[in-house]
Amino acid sequence: MAVLRVKFTKTKRDKLAQILWILNWVSVVSGIILFSLGLFLKIEIKKRNEVMAKGDINSVPNMLISVGVIACIINFLGGKICYDCSDANKFSRWKLVMLPYIVCTFCFTFSILVGALMCYTMRNELEESLYLGLRDAIKFYKDTDIPGRCFLKKTVDMLQIGFRCCGNNGFRDWFEIQWVSARYLNMASKDVLDRLKSNVDGKFLVDGVPFSCCNPSSPRPCIQYQLTNNSAHYNYDFLTEELNIWMKGCREALLDYYTAIMRSIGIAALLIWLFELSVLIGVRYLQTAMKNVLLLGDLEGESDGWLLENSFVETAKYNINIIKTLGKANQISTVSGMNDPNIDVQNTNCGKTATKSIPAA
Numbered sequence: 052m053a054v055l056r057v058k059f060t061k062t063k064r065d066k067l068a069q070i071l072w073i074l075n076w077v078s079v080v081s082g083i084i085l086f087s088l089g090l091f092l093k094i095e096i097k098k099r100n101e102v103m104a105k106g107d108i109n110s111v112p113n114m115l116i117s118v119g120v121i122a123c124i125i126n127f128l129g130g131k132i133c134y135d136c137s138d139a140n141k142f143s144r145w146k147l148v149m150l151p152y153i154v155c156t157f158c159f160t161f162s163i164l165v166g167a168l169m170c171y172t173m174r175n176e177l178e179e180s181l182y183l184g185l186r187d188a189i190k191f192y193k194d195t196d197i198p199g200r201c202f203l204k205k206t207v208d209m210l211q212i213g214f215r216c217c218g219n220n221g222f223r224d225w226f227e228i229q230w231v232s233a234r235y236l237n238m239a240s241k242d243v244l245d246r247l248k249s250n251v252d253g254k255f256l257v258d259g260v261p262f263s264c265c266n267p268s269s270p271r272p273c274i275q276y277q278l279t280n281n282s283a284h285y286n287y288d289f290l291t292e293e294l295n296i297w298m299k300g301c302r303e304a305l306l307d308y309y310t311a312i313m314r315s316i317g318i319a320a321l322l323i324w325l326f327e328l329s330v331l332i333g334v335r336y337l338q339t340a341m342k343n344v345l346l347l348g349d350l351e352g353e354s355d356g357w358l359l360e361n362s363f364v365e366t367a368k369y370n371i372n373i374i375k376t377l378g379k380a381n382q383i384s385t386v387s388g389m390n391d392p393n394i395d396v397q398n399t400n401c402g403k404t405a406t407k408s409i410p411a412a
Contacts, residue, residue, distance in 0.1 A: 055359075056357045059336075059353065064137075064354070068337055070333070071129075071133040071333050072134045081126075081326060082126060085116075085320065086116055086122075089112045092111065092112040101184070101203065103184040104180045104187070105180075108173065108177055108180050114162075115166050115316070122163075125155070142345070146341075146342065160324060167321045170313040170317030177309055181306060188207050189207060189230070192207055193229060210301055215297050215304065216299045217297040219300055219302050220303075221300045222296055226258050231255055258279045259276035260296055265297075266295050266296055340354045
């Protein structure tokens with residue numbers, strides 16, 4: 052029994068073909084939107100490439116770009132097919148092409164759904180990439196004279212100012228590294244020498260943060276150094292008073308930023324997937340309705356259209372049997388009593404003529 056059978060008159064078939072022609076052109080626009088969203092996400096990731104570790108974070112934008120290009124090609128072809136299907140004579144050109152086209156379009160539509168879901172599953176990979184990338188960027192913050200790292204200071208400062216954040220997980224990350232270059236340290240100062248000697252690795256560690264961590268909206272001047280020393284500042288308690296530096300870590304700030312982008316892209320991709328699926332269902336109805344018209348021979352009469360000619364279970368069994376048949380196609384059938392077909396071929400051996408055996412009757 053056919054699944055979701057619908058009866059179409061000639062007028063309904065023509066209107067369906069015209070509507071699908073328009074919708075396929077709308078789908079071309081949706082493909083351009085997918086391409087643009089993927090390109091936008093790729094550019095946004097590339098902007099902060101210096102504070103991200105290498106990983107598979109580009110897989111989502113690359114997939115969206117690829118799906119967008121394929122969508123434009125497939126839907127352009129679908130528009131041409133639907134336009135010709137308004138005429139039964141022109142439909143005969145596409146009769147053998149439409150079913151493979153529908154199958155390929157279904158697989159492609161499924162890839163849009165996968166791309167949309169990947170936007171929501173990318174958070175963990177992005178968080179790890181940001182954690183490792185920011186850790187290394189902060190570590191090399193002071194290396195302004197080393198090739199390959201000379202721009203990291205500017206990158207981190209602009210990041211902290213732009214996203215109103217400080218450090219990787221928070222401002223205390225700066226306490227654990229030497230972020231002041233040795234060229235700016237006064238080696239004649241006893242305080243500097245004591246700090247260098249007090250550290251096992253000989254690093255100059257301070258309870259301070261770069262200027263880019265300062266909150267310009269704070270009513271009091273920014274306190275960058277001796278953040279945990281209450282006696283170093285007037286009317287100050289670092290445990291109870293809200294510090295006038297950014298409290299949020301840059302990893303959290305960037306993660307929230309990219310998560311919001313990917314959530315919006317995921318919603319857009321899901322809407323496009325639903326739209327593409329509805330267009331594909333309409334094309335399937337048009338294909339089956341036109342096919343039945345040709346079988347009936349009455350181009351002006353009514354015809355049935357359906358999603359599946361048989362039930363879901365019967366269709367699944369039929370396709371499984373086809374796959375099994377294809378798997379046995381390369382196997383040699385051996386029947387009892389039959390010999391190798393090449394055994395009777397006449398051969399020559401050193402000038403001697405081999406006798407051809409005669410199989411028994």
